[in-house]
Amino acid sequence: MSKLGKVGPYTLLERLGRGGMGEVYLAGSRRGERVALKVLHELTQDDSSRIRLEREVRALRRVESPYVAKVLDADLGCARPYLVMEHIEGVTLLDRVRQDGPLDMAQLVDMAQGIAAALAIIHAAGVVHRDLKPANIIMGAEGPVLIDFGIAQVHDATRLTMTGTFLGTPGYTAPEIFADEQVDSPADIHAWAATVAFAATGRPAFGRGTAEAQMYAVLNGQADLKGVPVALLPLVRAALNREPGKRPTAALLADRLSRLARVTGGLGAGSAPKGLLAAPVAEETRGRAADDAKSPRKTGEEGRSPRPRVGGDTGPRARSGADTGPRTGDSGPRPRTGGEPGSRSRSGG
Template sequence: MAGRLGRVGPYALLERLGRGGMGEVYLAVGRRSDRVAVKMLRDPIENDPDARLRLEREVRALRRVESPYVAQVLDADLSGDRPYLVMEYIEGENLLDAVRRRGPLPESRLIALAQGLASALAIIHAAGVVHRDVKPANVLLGEDGPVLIDFGIAQVLDATRVTMTGTFLGTPGYCAPEVFADETVGEPADVHGWAATVAFAATGRPTFGRGTAQSQMYAVLNGKADLVGVPAALLPLVRAALHRDPARRPTAALLADRLSRLARAGRGVLPRAG
């Protein structure tokens, strides 16, 4: 089958699904006509060794995680002229687009989202992976629950960091304060991103404002989160997860457990089991 946009390896490219700072993601079909998502490094950075290393990290991170809340790696070729990885294709829009189009999620869906995303983080943390870029654009709303995508700047805890001192990769309004303070960035940073993402889904507003990157960084560092409109049932968990001190934030596993209890109490509908 010929793709409208050409081929990469045995995969025929049908349409571009998204484009980020490091790569482009395409809907494609393989030899058996199965639909997949193909992520390739963008031209001209395919010859950038750091970009190649980040793609390799993404493959390594995803292969360490088995969860219905995380897209599965199906194939990869990291040595060719245009390195790529192939993931299962999840049909559904991302949380950022969904909220922009239809407004904040109702409370039952919000609790299901929060629980599913916390479960995803608990699973990847147990596998020794830190995502480091949890934000609405990286959460797909699949038929069976949220799916966390784009591990392009994930850190495998037993690996050397790619980024250098004084630099950061990520989205300012969803980064944890320790990222900007050049402190150790670990699992609690993902929990902070979880809280900012859930608050956005609850309110329809960026949790740390719509201003410049510098103003968002200031708001993050000083704990100036906009939580007006977050349901009372979720507010204590969101506030705790946004604590300035990473050591005082709840773990993702604890959040998932608390939210599972909340859902069972009848305030939400659980997504598929993790």
């Protein structure tokens, strides 16, 4: 019997990380599969919020993408609410940059495109990640993977508490959250831009100061983008727009970066392919918003082969009481970063 005990039907094997919303453990299922289990703290008691959380979990369990850690199971109504995710081997983007320095151009574009694709697919499923940051991206053997959804974050969970404790990550939090404005998928886009800037430069875009200093920098648009490759600057700047409605969608970012990835082999870090990013992103965003209003969003296309899984079973994915409805996916081949399969495992914090 594990010294850490059990949560639901899962045996806790090792604590992998801890954050403001809960603790993440390596756990074993009844069938012997290894998973990442997040024990959730501070779950809202409001019925409407709990219903929203349950709806988001159901939506996430239908998402199929090589860029997103699969949500396998959840129980938000038990004494110790928990979320079960696929366990991914690899180092986090945060640790990768701290150990080896900023990503090179090809790696940077691949990471930026992969995470934009991940956001596009979860946004199409009606889910907002809410906690995108370098520590929540695994640089796996098959490319970047988005982990550790902020699924249990209530709308005001990122505010300063009465004791001054910050429950989010200020340098990767969108200004509308600090300003107590409506929060939706554009908040993830702002976090994407801050994450790409960190990966490109090795520095947090909004500084390393106190939470209050970082909040001030975010609210006032004081991002340090020195060192971000010219080819990526138009997208990063557009994604950091103070007005959420003027930020590009994740789908638009993924499309632009897919095209950029095809030519990055011949690019220098300070060069941009002529004409590739020339169209004003803000104008294209407005046109896209009008198109989206006329037709339902698509959640993906058929044709993507499943990403090989590391650290789990070698057959079909484990389903722990999973839904049987249709699943959401993205399509098309993507460049690979050539991650580090021998690196230590992280599944969120």
